[in-house]
């Protein structure tokens with residue numbers, strides 16, 4: 001017997017319809033490439049998304065054709081999120097931080113038909129357009145009078161002229177909720193980039209999960225700033241979850257430095273901001289140097305790479321801001337876990353609570369996790385056993401776009417490439433990425449643990465731990481360190497700083513001071529490139 005409830009496809013267009021009707025006056029504030037602060041509302045975003053939909057229909061695109069963006073976080077990008085997917089086309093968010101050759105490879109692989117870009121990225125488009133063989137239409141996200149002349153880009157139009165001329169009425173089509181809605185290529189730290197292809201259904205279910213109180217807790221009373229780019233896993237699904245709840249959104253646009261982010265948080269009364277640790281490091285450095293405080297910020301969601309304990313305590317103790325450590329990946333839409341204390345933790349000492357907060361968090365409903373040993377045998381949730389972390393659920397990848405790399409699943413589970421423990425309360429903690437883990441004398445050393453201790457030293461701005469070949473131990477850890485401006489620390493002082501904080505054999509063999517640690521296109525430390533930089537390095541003990 002089937003249930004007798006209405007059957008309605010879960011479609012992204014319903015989000016913006018809802019936001020318009022129920023939260024039409026909630027604000028969307030964007031720092032623009034033009035330099036100014038732009039204010040609009042869900043009502044206007046909805047109207048303009050429908051104009052985008054009409055404009056796309058006129059381009060003669062097929063269902064599921066890819067419409068690419070190369071854009072910062074902002075209202076026009078948001079309109080494309082709803083306008084493109086709402087019509088049944090696939091929004092392909094290209095990452096402008098990639099090398100132009102990679103942009104070409106990805107755009108051709110995705111068979112993008114249209115490319116909408118912020119004017120900051122005009123130099124990239126000029127460099128690549130002749131090699132992007134499938135793109136037929138280039139749209140610059142600007143007013144008609146800001147469109148540069150003589151770019152050499154065929155048929156280049158301004159966004160405002162292109163969509164502004166269209167009617168603002170549009171009936172969103174209904175189709176199978178399993179249809180593709182958007183796509184995002186992984187950063188390709190190994191091999192060619194591969195694309196995760198999200199569906200309307202997976203995106204909607206993920207948005208519900210993101211909005212839950214024990215994940216990112218969105219509501220109509222929230223003011224949220226996605227610092228995480230809309231070109232990186234759909235800004236962790238925040239644009240969808242915000243529309244679902246009517247939360248005010250504040251977009252930093254191209255101004256991603258610590259000062260600009262801080263000033264925008266203060267000016268707009270942001271309550272919750274989400275981003276990777278490198279962004280927060282820049283903001284905290286700026287605040288510390290200028291003796292600044294927060295007046296409104298209550299929570300920061302930090303993920304993408306491990307959040308150093310020193311950052312969690314600075315936010316908590318110095319600024320009274322709760323850190324929600326979160327974990328996920330492109331293949332998971334991305335949210336997998338978020339670290340919110342249970343009521344039983346609230347009576348614990350701050351030190352005990354900190355041990356929990358450091359973990360990547362509890363799985364949210366919809367994400368099933370397990371850890372396994374080298375033979376694939378499931379390991380206990382005792383907080384000690386560590387193994388390869390596998391996940392499954394309705395917003396987790398089943399196959400890469402075009403079947404690239406074969407099926408990624410093992411018995412229906414997706415191997416994340418992370419090594420983790422899970423404690424009896426279900427809190428997962430990443431020990432390392434499996435390729436970064438350091439194998440020393442048959443034991444594993446977590447590069448994250450080594451980095452976290454260095455990051456707690458007051459003179460250290462950034463630390464990256466890598467394993468170096470060792471004749472006796474196989475590998476030994478060293479730590480590459482960037483000092484804070486004006487701060488001093490010696491190799492010996494830093495090694496002594498590890499004493500008593502970790503087992504002796506886990507203390508790095510050496511400290512190498514560097515001017516910068518190479519960061520990838522999503523703001524993560526690129527250990528492969530760091531290894532290239534240190535290719536002539538010899539361990540003192542080797």
Ligand code: ADP
Pocket residue numbers: 186187188189302303304305306307325326327328329330331334360416417418430432433522524
């Ligand atoms: P890519 O795989 O392209 O670098 P993703 O952004 O999908 O890009 O990265 C996912 C990976 O980032 C995870 O598998 C994990 O290794 C790491 N990661 C994400 N969040 C955290 C976190 N909170 N702590 C530690 N590592 C994290």
